[in-house]
Amino acid sequence: DADVTQTPRNRITKTGKRIMLECSQTKGHDRMYWYRQDPGLGLRLIYYSFDVKDINKGEISDGYSVSRQAQAKFSLSLESAIPNQTALYFCATSEGLAGLETQYFGPGTRLLVL
Amino acid sequence: LAKTTQPISMDSYEGQEVNITCSHNNIATNDYITWYQQFPSQGPRFIIQGYKTKVTNEVASLFIPADRKSSTLSLPRVSLSDTAVYYCLVVASGGYQKVTFGIGTKLQVIP
Numbered sequence: 001d002a003d004v005t006q007t008p009r010n011r012i013t014k015t016g017k018r019i020m021l022e023c024s025q026t027k028g029h030d031r032m033y034w035y036r037q038d039p040g041l042g043l044r045l046i047y048y049s050f051d052v053k054d055i056n057k058g059e060i061s062d063g064y065s066v067s068r069q070a071q072a073k074f075s076l077s078l079e080s081a082i083p084n085q086t087a088l089y090f091c092a093t094s095e096g097l098a099g100l101e102t103q104y105f106g107p108g109t110r111l112l113v114l
Numbered sequence: 115l116a117k118t119t120q121p122i123s124m125d126s127y128e129g130q131e132v133n134i135t136c137s138h139n140n141i142a143t144n145d146y147i148t149w150y151q152q153f154p155s156q157g158p159r160f161i162i163q164g165y166k167t168k169v170t171n172e173v174a175s176l177f178i179p180a181d182r183k184s185s186t187l188s189l190p191r192v193s194l195s196d197t198a199v200y201y202c203l204v205v206a207s208g209g210y211q212k213v214t215f216g217i218g219t220k221l222q223v224i225p
Contacts, residue, residue, distance in 0.1 A: 041217065101213060108155065110155075
C-alpha cells in the first residue's frame with residue numbers, strides 16, 4: 001500500500017551496529033505498529049503507538065526501541081543488532097476510531113544481520 | 115484474547131472454489147472475525163470482516179454460523195494469483211486488543 005512507506009527496503013548490517021528502520025504514512029491514522037516476520041512464525045508485534053505521546057511494548061520488544069516523531073512517522077531502532085534479529089519487518093497503521101482495527105501494512109524491510 | 119486455529123496449508127486447482135475454515139471457540143460478544151491476505155514479500159492486506167451470518171465483497175465471502183465459534187473464508191474460482199497466506203483474526207470492536215496473526219493458511223493454487 002503506497003500510503004504506508006518503509007525505508008530502507010533492504011539492509012545488511014553487522015553484529016553490534018545500530019540501525020534505524022523508518023516508516024511514514026499519509027493515511028492520517030493515529031495508530032502505528034511495528035511487526036517482525038520470521039519463516040514459520042507469522043507476524044509478531046514489537047511496539048505500537050496510539051498517538052504521538054503514546055508508546056507501548058508488544059510481544060517481543062527486547063533489543064528494540066521506537067520513536068514516534070510525528071503522527072505520520074514511526075521509527076524502529078535496533079541499538080546493537082544481533083543475527084537473530086534477521087527478519088522481515090513491517091510497519092502498519094490503523095485509524096483507531098471507535099470501531100474495528102483494520103490495519104494497513106507497508107511493503108516491509110528485509111534486514112540481514114551478519 | 116480469542117485464539118484462532120486454521121489449517122497450515124491447502125492446495126487447490128485453478129478455477130475451483132476454496133474454503134478455509136477457522137475455529138475460534140472462545141470468541142467474545144464484541145469480537146469480529148477478520149481475514150487478511152499476504153503475498154510473498156508483501157505486507158498483509160485486509161480482505162474481509164464480519165460478525166455473523168454472511169458477508170460478501172469483490173474478493174471473498176465470509177460465512178459465520180450462529181454460534182460464531184468458527185468461520186469460513188470462501189474464495190470463488192481461484193486463480194494462480196490467489197496463492198498467498200491467509201490469516202484469520204478475531205478483533206474486538208473499540209479500544210485496542212493486541213492482534214495476533216499466527217502463521218495463517220498457506221494456499222497454493224495449482225495450474
